Amino acid sequence: MTDSVRGRAPAQVDTAETGPDGAGRQDTGSGTRREGVRRAIGVGSWPGVWRRGLVLAVLALLLGLFMLLHAMIPNRVGNLGSLVETFLPWSGVFVPVLLAGGLWRRSASAVAALLVPVMVWLHLFGGLLGDRSRPGGEFTVVSHNVGADNPDPVGTARALAASGAEVLALEELTQQARGTFERELAKAYPHHTVLGTVGLWSRLPLSGTRPVDIRMDVGPLAETKPAEIKMGYNRALRTTVATGQGPLAVYVAHLGSARVNPRAGFWTAHRDRGARALGEAIAAEQNERVVLLGDLNGTVDDRAFAGITSQLRSVQDAAGDGFGFSWPARFPVVRIDQILVRGVEPKSSWVLPATGSDHLPVAAAISW
Structure with a gap:
């Protein structure tokens, strides 16, 4: 058994x-x-996975509201609103940080709350992630802050000439470097004009060149400066390019610098004053076709440029590839070098390789 x-x-x-x-x-x-x-x-x-990480969940929701309501951040204290808008695309870097924290805490609430900032960021900047360029473009323009401390103006001039652009707008030209650019660009660009520290080189004839008063010199000091010194401080011009499709009004501008100061916050007084004056000049422009090229020392998202962006269209937003950051050249984090247009169609926009400047050149192809 x-x-x-x-x-x-x-x-x-x-x-x-x-x-x-x-x-x-x-x-x-x-x-x-x-x-x-x-x-x-x-x-x-299990209730625990929803109860854990509530602080991370709240931070995620606050991040989403911060991005969504950025326009309501006041400028009264240290131009905080403008500072936020300048670097607003980088607010997205906090999403993976919060995600890592949520996963480490095994918090379902924190991970779910991250959907809010992700959706807001995609709403604001998702359209800039892809290539928006289109074929075509009969007229190419380039803008470049060549840098007052540029150690290689010859190489910079040759690189810009190799771009094949019809017009080149240069900012931060020094008296010492001006002759170098004139010599190096003379063959490819027989027409040029320079006023103060800004200039335009063109393959086509220019006419009607005049300075644009962007009010860099105001107050008692302006009254004591001799005329020749005032001209040396000119940072904006307007000229007409004679194209085969008719006259094209071209503005070249280098607005005042923006500085982050522990006491004053985001200091932009000269820049903002120049932006308002430039907006007024463009509003008075009679030509239907307008191109603005220059170092505006700010992004088009900054409310300080509303007087300009309400009249002109950013080629980078319309036909760029990615964000098109242009400064600083070694590790670009913002696009402060702008090309804006009216009365023409942006077809493509791109950033050119680095030169000896601390800015990257920006280019655009437009169509009539």
Whole structure:
């Protein structure tokens, strides 16, 4: 009796676990899968994963509201609103940081809350992620802050000439470098004009060149400066390019610098004053076709440029590839070198390779 029982027991075990038909193995696998499903459901319904990481969830929601309501941040204290808008695309870097924290805490609430800033960021900047350029473009323009401390103006001039652009707008020209650019660009660009520290080189004839008063010199100091010194401080001009499709009004501008100061915050007084004056000049422009080229020392998202962006269209936003950051050249984080247009169609916009300047050149192809 004992022997028969001992003989049957292994047979029963073999049938359940290692039988030749495999039925036992399937039953065991099914049980494992069912147990896994039960565990997953248990984890998902466990209140702890929703209660953990509530601080991270709140931070995620605040980040989304911060991006969504950025226009309501006042400028009264240290131009905080403009500072936020200048670097607003970089607010997205906090999303992976919060995500890592949520995963580390195993917090379902924190991960779910991140949907808010992700959706807001995509709403604001998702359209800039892809290539928006289109074929065509009969007229190419380039703008470049060549840098007052540029150690290689010859190389910079040759690189710009190799771009093949019809017009080149240069900012931050020094008296020492001006002659170098004139010599190096003379063959490809027989027409040029320079006023103060800004200039335009063109393959086509220019006419009607005049300075644009962007009010860099105001207050008592302006009244004491001799005329020749005032001209040296000119940072904006307007000229007309004679194209085969008719006259094109071209503005070249280098607005005042923006500085982050611990006491004053985001200091932009000269820049903002120049932006308003430039907006007024463009509003008075009679030509339907207008191109603005220059170093505006700010992004088109900055509310300080509303007087300009309400009249002109950013080629980077309309036909760029990515964000098109242009400064600083070694690791660009913002696009402060702008090309804006009216009365023409942007076809493509891109950033040229680095030169000896601390800015990258920006280019655009436009169509009539």
